[in-house]
Amino acid sequence: MRASRLLSALLLLQTRGRMTARQLADELEVSVRTVYRDMESLAAAGVPLYGDPGHDGGYRLLDGFRTRLTGLTRDEAEALSLAGLPGPAADLGLGTVLATAQLKLMAALPEELRDRTGEIRQRFHLDPSGWYTEADPTPHLAAVTDAVWRQRRIRLRYRRWTAPQEVTRTLDPYGLVLKSGRWYLVAARPEAVRTYRVSQILRIQVLQDRFERPQDFDLAAHWQTYLADFDARRLKGQAVLRLTPRILVQLPDLVEPAVARAAQDGAGPPGPDGRVQTVIPIESAEHAVGMLLRLGAEAEVVAPAGLRALMAQTISALADIYGGAAGQTRSLI
Known part of the structure; x- marks a missing residue:
């Protein structure tokens, strides 16, 4: 060790x-x-x-000193064979480079390790995209990538959710992050480091100005902090629910991870009807309704009263729509 x-x-x-x-x-x-x-x-x-x-x-x-103790172990060679993601590498314009590097790696390995890494690739495939979603169109990703590599300042026209929807920003591009099949640009403005979805870039101009990237900036650490802060800013409300044990187990497949984790961690003991009471974070009552409708009758909103009333109104409206449709179907039969 x-x-x-x-x-x-x-x-x-x-x-x-x-x-x-x-x-x-x-x-x-x-x-x-x-x-x-x-x-x-x-x-x-x-x-x-x-x-x-x-x-x-x-x-x-000492300048010029190099160790020769760089031979790969079997476990290291296997790990490297799983490290390449051809799709994202191609997005960044590195598809050919990655393929060449992999060929060089395979050629440099002893025959035993070469055979083993070949078997690994036939048995494991890494797909970073999410279910039920298509990859974002990112026509400006190549330009962003070039600016990141060369540390060139960029000026872009960007579409955001809040008004005014289209804004112009001059940024220092620090790095790119691939999250669930979507590319995000982490870039600095004079007041702070911000995150931009690459698919929402309408136009981009790579400037001649070169910026100095802070030596202590850690992209991975920044991204983890950003995700935690994003959830904290967004999920400011709370809702008390009563859930069946079955739906509690299925929550990770039905709602976002922060909500599922909070519900499962805070679940109390089963009541007389078998349901458990728990508390989840919510963004707003309007947003929560759509999420909670996925859970059907196996979830009951206990509080807040405004969310419970909005759930009742939505369910009543659905009953009017589908009740009328059911009546028309019976009359046709």
Whole structure:
């Protein structure tokens, strides 16, 4: 275990350059004290490792030093064979590059690992798109990708949900995220970092201005924070429900994850009729009605009173429509 950690630390320094003890500790999931001991062990083993003191200091390798301990294990080769997503790579204009890289990887592997990775691809396929949805049309994705790579500022005409629906924005494009088959641009404005759906870009101009991307900006970490903040801003209300055990189990397939998770985590003991009471977050009463109608008669709104009344009004209107239709059908028969 320690030998593997030392090799990982060495490869991190080789690929990223200078790193602080805290950065190494976070990457290796150990304490800073452990990193200090590991650095001493690497230096004692003859690795040309230097530690620079001070706020901007850290550990670094002697310029030009490269380790040859980069052979792939069987598990690593198998993992790499599942890492490529041909669809998204093609969207970004990297389809041919990915195919060439995979061929080079296969050619460099020993025969045993090459056969194994070939079998992996025949048994596992990764599809990042969501069910019941088609991929967004993204005619401007290539231009956005080019701006992200070259760190060029962009000016775009964008369609949003709120008025005014069409706006012009000048942005520093930090990165792209693929979420359930949809591409999102994470970009900076003077006041904050924002998220834009690429399919809603109407026009784009890549400017000659070059921007400096913050060195400490972590796209994956930012995206996770954005998702949590998005749910917190959107799901400000609450509703008390009584659910059958069957529908409680099926919730992950019927409602969004935050709602299903809250309902299942907060479910109380079954009542005399077998139903459980729980609380879910909601965006608004109007939005909740459409979601809760999917659950049919196996869900009852207890509170708030306004949502319960709106559910009753909607169900009554549906009964009038389908009750009349049923009567017409019987008369025809």
